[in-house]
Amino acid sequence: MSDNLSNKFRLRPMEKADLEVISHWFQDPEDVALFDRTSRVPLNQFQIEESWKAVFTAEGAGCKCWFVVENSSGEAVGLAGIESVSLVNRDAVVAMFVDKSARRTGVGIRATALVVDFAFRQLGLNRLTSYYRADNTSSRDLVARIGCQVEGTMREAWFADGQFHDMVVVGVLKGDWAKRRDALAAELSDDTQVSLGPNASAAWTWPPKCKSG
Template identity: 55%
Template sequence: MPDNTSKSFSLRPLEKPDLSSITRWFQEVGDLALFDRHSRVPYDLATSERLWNMSDTPQNADDKCWFAITSQPTGVVGIIGLERISPINRDAVIALYVDHAIRRQGIGIRASALILDFAFRQLGLNRVTSYYRKDNASSRDLTSQAGFEVEGTMRQAWFSDGKFHDMIVVGLLAEHWNTRRDALAEELGEATMIAFGDGKSSGSKWPPHRSVTH
């Protein structure tokens, strides 16, 4: 059913000052282990700067792009990005994290949809992949709603909480996104919006039907 809350959010490139929020979020080891199968130790600011390529000696990172999800007056409320962008294979991996305080408000699915539009319609990708721990129901539901299809299970590939978990691999092709896109926009409704910049163009906001008012 459509979301009846009236809110607007923005996406912009991740910046160094945003890392203080990320560092605070990832002090929660359990949440960190759901977000990233490679990380178990809480981040400090220096680690965040290195992981997001914002240290004093940054490395070339053409294979990734990360965005901050922001709102007024709260500021940064989440991050979303594309990793392992391949111009040859025309694919990438999508990842998302939303602050505990604003989860279950439809922000994650809208941000994901906007990034999928960006991946397929601006970068010209043909495929987007995602991975999640099998017991992560939120990621399962979000990727399913966006149109991703389960492609396989990597058995016992994710160690956390003292045991091995299966990891689910899901994928979405550009042609399937184009089929799913309009129906998803209708399902979500327009009361809650997320946009790049002012959201005046149809390709820079989600849902894509009208302009954003802040």
């Protein structure tokens, strides 16, 4: 990606029609097993629709929120979501997946930071949890940059590639994020931007010092 336009991404609410577009992401068992401990076999279209149906119901709206990450051409290049929202405990699980075609572009860290902002500023949550396979260094480095702290290791809790892997549990509190947010924004260049919605203001663009347009 060389020109400014191609480095602009946006988050928008996930739609049912997106399932057909992103279905090929769930066809690579090795890749999926690196990011999702529940996936073991490639999913067909019906199975994908069944596994995601709660996202599109009124009941599901209160406990999960998923966004599609689009490039400047309107092509889906990733997913970012908030799962298992508890309004009583004011916590949730944050998840991020980037298609192989868009990895190493910086979109993952920016999209995740934007979702974390959304969780704390818009949903009023106080804590976010995430999990990763111990050998997944990309996920490890991403959540560390967000300010997540390692809170424990579930030994041999993730089976993939014929062996058991440890699963690392991390968490970030609203107070942690308040301390980390400005430093992370300063670390990230304006060359790549991720915005929430088609007409996002600078307040909903990451890095937040960017101006929309």
